[in-house]
Amino acid sequence: MATDVTQQGSGRSRPQYSGFAGLESGSRPAYQRLQRGRARVDAAESLERGLGWFSIGLGAAAVAAPRLVCWLTGLRSPTLMRLVGVRELTAGIGILTQRDRAPWLWSRAVGDTFDLAALSVALARRGRRGRAAVALAAVAGVTALDVLAATRLTGSRVGRTLPGASGKTDIYLERSIAVSKSPEECYRFWRSFENLPRFMQSLESVRQLDERRSRWVAKGPMAMRLEWTSEITTDRPGEELGWRTLDDSGAANAGSVRFEVAPAGRGTIVRVSLHYSPLGGALGAGLVKLLGHDPQSRIREDLRRFKQVMETGEIPTTQGQPTGRRGLFGRVTEQWGLAQ
Amino acid sequence: MKANVWYGREQVRVEDVPDPKILNPRDAIVRITSTAICGSDLHIYDGYIPGMMAGDIIGHEFMGEIVEVGPEVKNLKVGDRVVNPFPISCGGCFFCQQSQYSLCENSNPNAWLAEKLWGHSPAGLFGYSHLLGGYAGGQAQYARIPFADVGPIKVPENLSDEQVLFLSDVFPTGYMAAEQCGIRQGDTVAVWGCGPVGLFAIKSARLLGAERVIAIDRFPARLRKASQWADAETLNYEQVDVAEALQVMTGGRGPDACIDAVGMEGHAHGIFGSYDRLKQALMLESDRPPALRQALMTCRNGGTVSIPGVYGGLVDKIPFGAVVNRALTLKSGQTHVQRYLKPLLELIEKGSIDPSFVVTHRLRLEDAPRGYRMFRDKQDSCIKVVLKPWADVPTVEADEVTASGRILH
Numbered sequence: 001m002a003t004d005v006t007q008q009g010s011g012r013s014r015p016q017y018s019g020f021a022g023l024e025s026g027s028r029p030a031y032q033r034l035q036r037g038r039a040r041v042d043a044a045e046s047l048e049r050g051l052g053w054f055s056i057g058l059g060a061a062a063v064a065a066p067r068l069v070c071w072l073t074g075l076r077s078p079t080l081m082r083l084v085g086v087r088e089l090t091a092g093i094g095i096l097t098q099r100d101r102a103p104w105l106w107s108r109a110v111g112d113t114f115d116l117a118a119l120s121v122a123l124a125r126r127g128r129r130g131r132a133a134v135a136l137a138a139v140a141g142v143t144a145l146d147v148l149a150a151t152r153l154t155g156s157r158v159g160r161t162l163p164g165a166s167g168k169t170d171i172y173l174e175r176s177i178a179v180s181k182s183p184e185e186c187y188r189f190w191r192s193f194e195n196l197p198r199f200m201q202s203l204e205s206v207r208q209l210d211e212r213r214s215r216w217v218a219k220g221p222m223a224m225r226l227e228w229t230s231e232i233t234t235d236r237p238g239e240e241l242g243w244r245t246l247d248d249s250g251a252a253n254a255g256s257v258r259f260e261v262a263p264a265g266r267g268t269i270v271r272v273s274l275h276y277s278p279l280g281g282a283l284g285a286g287l288v289k290l291l292g293h294d295p296q297s298r299i300r301e302d303l304r305r306f307k308q309v310m311e312t313g314e315i316p317t318t319q320g321q322p323t324g325r326r327g328l329f330g331r332v333t334e335q336w337g338l339a340q
Numbered sequence: 341m342k343a344n345v346w347y348g349r350e351q352v353r354v355e356d357v358p359d360p361k362i363l364n365p366r367d368a369i370v371r372i373t374s375t376a377i378c379g380s381d382l383h384i385y386d387g388y389i390p391g392m393m394a395g396d397i398i399g400h401e402f403m404g405e406i407v408e409v410g411p412e413v414k415n416l417k418v419g420d421r422v423v424n425p426f427p428i429s430c431g432g433c434f435f436c437q438q439s440q441y442s443l444c445e446n447s448n449p450n451a452w453l454a455e456k457l458w459g460h461s462p463a464g465l466f467g468y469s470h471l472l473g474g475y476a477g478g479q480a481q482y483a484r485i486p487f488a489d490v491g492p493i494k495v496p497e498n499l500s501d502e503q504v505l506f507l508s509d510v511f512p513t514g515y516m517a518a519e520q521c522g523i524r525q526g527d528t529v530a531v532w533g534c535g536p537v538g539l540f541a542i543k544s545a546r547l548l549g550a551e552r553v554i555a556i557d558r559f560p561a562r563l564r565k566a567s568q569w570a571d572a573e574t575l576n577y578e579q580v581d582v583a584e585a586l587q588v589m590t591g592g593r594g595p596d597a598c599i600d601a602v603g604m605e606g607h608a609h610g611i612f613g614s615y616d617r618l619k620q621a622l623m624l625e626s627d628r629p630p631a632l633r634q635a636l637m638t639c640r641n642g643g644t645v646s647i648p649g650v651y652g653g654l655v656d657k658i659p660f661g662a663v664v665n666r667a668l669t670l671k672s673g674q675t676h677v678q679r680y681l682k683p684l685l686e687l688i689e690k691g692s693i694d695p696s697f698v699v700t701h702r703l704r705l706e707d708a709p710r711g712y713r714m715f716r717d718k719q720d721s722c723i724k725v726v727l728k729p730w731a732d733v734p735t736v737e738a739d740e741v742t743a744s745g746r747i748l749h
Contacts, residue, residue: 312433313366321361324343340470
């Protein structure tokens with residue numbers, strides 16, 4: 001018996017963060033893409049940490065022995081040198097301790113340009129040209145490294161916040177919710193596409209065209225209207241539904257919803273995987289996220305509403321209840337549908 | 341209808357607002373005959389509950405008569421007299437099925453907001469901020485009750501409003517606080533705070549078999565209630581060092597269980613009291629926890645600290661080393677009121693307890709702002725204010741001498 005349970009556990013019933021079932025072959029599983037991304041991050045990381053320690057070393061020297069550093073670089077003002085030291089220490093600590101290093105690396109790059117300017121002035125003066133020239137060359141080299149590290153980090157930001165994204169415009173996401181109903185019940189409700197607008201907030205209608213194809217109409221961000229035709233790629237009753245869009249409508253996506261048996265009679269884990277290209281690329285994705293229209297939040301809330309319909313038969317709301325007079329904040333919040 | 345509306349710190353006003361309507365098939369509308377001000381409403385009044393919006397109708401302890409039911413409510417009919425529990429619970433989710441009603445997964449339409457602050461969302465509550473659903477509250481003439489087939493309990497006509505009203509919150513809350521202590525024969529239970537929840541916790545601890553109950557407060561009227569009504573020993577923390585007194589009273593071991601019925605606006609003397617007030621004012625901590633600190637420090641090794649007092653966010657200087665090294669058990673949570681309605685109503689019917697003893701003041705709904713001030717500042721030895729939404733006779737107030745003596749009408 002125990003073996004049976006173990007086998008079952010490693011089979012379809014175990015919730016896994018991996019999947020991309022429902023897509024045709026050829027697309028790599030999400031976790032592979034994640035790993036490749038990570039190796040790249042490791043290489044960049046040693047450069048970033050190196051720059052952080054360099055900052056601290058330089059900063060400590062400039063604060064502790066400003067005159068010596070002035071002499072070495074051909075600069076004149078020890079007070080200014082101390083300030084440079086404080087700036088360097090701050091940037092170094094920022095790079096080494098903060099999770100998001102990009103702004104600290106950029107602050108280094110900005111500081112570098114200041115140093116380059118100061119050294120150029122020193123170079124123009126007579127007397128200490130030799131040392132100033134060497135310092136200028138060194139700072140120029142470090143500047144190049146700073147800019148390299150900072151741009152690389154900034155470029156990979158989309159990949160870091162959205163798990164599994166393989167490029168800047170190609171986003172993968174996965175979201176699940178536990179529902180106290182059987183996988184069969186959940187599948188049946190979802191498979192009747194006319195039910196979908198009941199819990200998918202931005203969806204206006206779904207019309208079945210034939211066995212496999214259907215026409216979808218949805219409200220997009222900023223009152224845009226999106227329409228597309230979708231095709232079922234996988235249909236395993238009680239287990240899984242997969243789909244992809246057929247026409248390029250600006251809402252191109254492919255994905256699946258799986259209905260996994262939760263252990264010990266705890267109902268179903270409903271798991272949605274979605275692969276899509278956001279309108280306007282990474283910038284567009286960031287914008288809709290700001291507006292709360294990003295697929296990540298939408299799917300989270302739609303899944304919650306699916307659970308509410310399945311478990312309670314209705315979607316709890318307060319819209320239409322009495323209130324006193326709302327202030328400006330309350331009116332804006334209600335208008336934008338940010339909270340009930 | 342008339343309703344008590346929150347507009348900001350220390351600003352509540354009774355105003356005319358639209359009547360509530362049925363919005364979902366499992367809703368019901370109740371015409372409220374009695375409603376109370378809860379100690380936790382004072383946190384809203386003082387501006388410490390996040391997620392409040394000007395214009396919110398507040399109040400979560402109410403009862404009345406059903407005047408309308410949605411098509412899916414089969415167990416109630418128009419005319420039923422009901423008491424309504426303060427958490428809103430669907431009855432069908434994982435937690436409701438385990439009778440953990442205040443953790444309902446479905447009743448908070450703003451769950452994502454609560455998830456940002458607390459990690460996961462609990463149930464929606466009546467009149468208790470948009471973090472907890474933004475539902476209109478019950479200090480009003482009417483209220484809409486979502487999932488009315490799960491929450492409200494019908495109450496017999498021979499019991500007065502004030503005997504059953506507190507089933508909505510403070511009685512089950514005090515009871516759950518005591519139940520969570522796992523009281524065994526011979527146990528000593530110490531209770532910080534002798535407001536309504538503290539008093540019900542004291543009485544419940546007695547009912548559940550505690551040998552001794554020690555009540556801690558600084559208001560003589562409240563300590564007197566604790567000693568007269570529930571036979572508690574009392575400590576006035578303005579007069580004695582509570583930690584030392586508890587040591588002496590328990591042979592140096594400490595109480596077997598401690599109940600913090602104070603919550604986020606705790607009061608303390610000396611440097612620590614000022615420290616918490618300063619930090620709270622600077623928004624460096626959201627809650628002031630002196631009672632919780634003392635409960636953790638004085639509880640016996642391996643004992644239980646039960647926390648019915650409301651905390652909203654972050655607290656500071658919690659002696660967690662005491663929890664780990666002395667194997668303390670922490671118990672808390674918003675009350676799973678629905679779980680306690682039936683058994684506690686039976687206790688009332690049997691005469692084991694008469695909850696109306698906590699009432700000190702009866703006011704018209706219109707006088708709610710005065711009620712809040714009076715309750716917050718403990719004027720006139722105020723312990724519990726009951727509001728009457730339909731009374732048009734002049735306000736009748738009871739004082740300490742005639743407490744629970746006179747009834748409106």
